[in-house]
Amino acid sequence: MEATVSQSLRLTTWTNSDNTVPKLTNSMRLYTRFEKKKNINMLKCNHLGTIKPAIGHRSAGLKASCASQNSPASVLKSETSITEEDLLLKKKCEEIKPCLSGRCIYLVGMMGSGKTTIGQILSEVLDYSFFDSDKLIEQAAGGTAVADIFKLYGEGYFRDNETEVLHKLSLMHGLVISTGGGAVVRPINWKYMHKGITVFIDVPLDTLAQRLTAVGTASRPLLHHGSGDAYNQTFRRLSKLWEERSECYTNASVRVSLERIADKLDIGDVCSVNPTQIAIEALVQIEDFLKEER
Known part of the structure; x- marks a missing residue:
């Protein structure tokens, strides 16, 4: 699988365009490393703290690829034992996996x-x-960062390469793909993603603004801060992007709402919803979608 992916994912727009980025490798191969991990990066929620994934010690470990630029994901040491959520996640996975038949999942x-x-x-x-x-x-x-690609060659150039990546990934099976926030704006991208199952992770804008302000927005080319409070600037820009994209998200196969999860679990603050709980809800929604398809 790894060799197939590495050989298949070659972006012709980088090698055939007049705007070719200088000093690229000859083959333009995507070197993707798959390593088993015992835990994952914490999901940052806001400036007051972080949400720790309640995944405990997993026997299989995490397959991390492209989690940080040109390097595998970092590992957070955890001494927590397997939780009830871990067991529920595993159980739900065992129920749904045979029904997926290898279909890719696009987030x-x-x-x-x-x-x-x-x-x-x-x-x-x-x-x-x-x-x-x-x-x-x-x-x-x-290794050119997304922010630099935007700056040097423009958003349209980035979107062309994004579309090509999604096209090539759509020809494969057994993948989970995290897409960029703007991938939803092109109808052709939905054509490719609908070969699998698309999952919309719906997070309130104020929560997103808190998270992004806490970690900084330098790597986010569409978040341009002017003068004034960083949170307010981020929230206003996110609101504008939401107006442009909200209708696009309705094309997703399923919607996973953090507010709905918080209500279901009687959690007062959506920032307290942990990644394992979100993953469980995603599997529940995918299962319901598959039942409707039959």
Whole structure:
């Protein structure tokens, strides 16, 4: 699988365009490393703290790919034991996996919604491979960061490569793919993603603004801060992006709402919903979608 993916994911737009990025590798291959991990990066919620994934010690470990630029995901040591949520996640996975028949899962949502974190959890329990589409584009560009690609070549150029990545991934099976926040704006991308199952991770805008302000927005090319409070600037920009994209998210096969999870579990604050709980809800919603398809 790894060799097939590495050979298949070559972006022709980088090698055939007049705007070719200089000093790229000759083959333009995407070097993707799959390593088993015992835990995942914490999902940052706001400036007051973080949400720790309640995944305990997993026997299979996390398959992490493209989780950070040109390197595998970092590992957080955990001494927690297996929780009831771990067991529920495993049980739900065992119920749904045969029905998937290898179909890919695409996670869509606004920036900062936790797509990568949730995708890594799902790929582990399903024994799928994980890809982050933004990281694949960066690797194809010789390690050039998304923010720099936007700055040097424009958003349209980035979107062309994003579409090509999604096209090539759509030809494969057994993948969980975290997509960029703007991947939903092109109808052609939905054509490719609908070959699998698309999952919209729906997070309230104020929560997203808190998360992104806490970790900084330098790597987010569409979040341009002017003068004034960083949170307010981020919230206003996110609101604008939401107006442009909210209708696009309705194309997703299923919707996973953090507010709904919080209500279901009687959790007062959506920031207290942990990634494992989100992954469980994603599997529940996928199962319901598959039942409707029959």
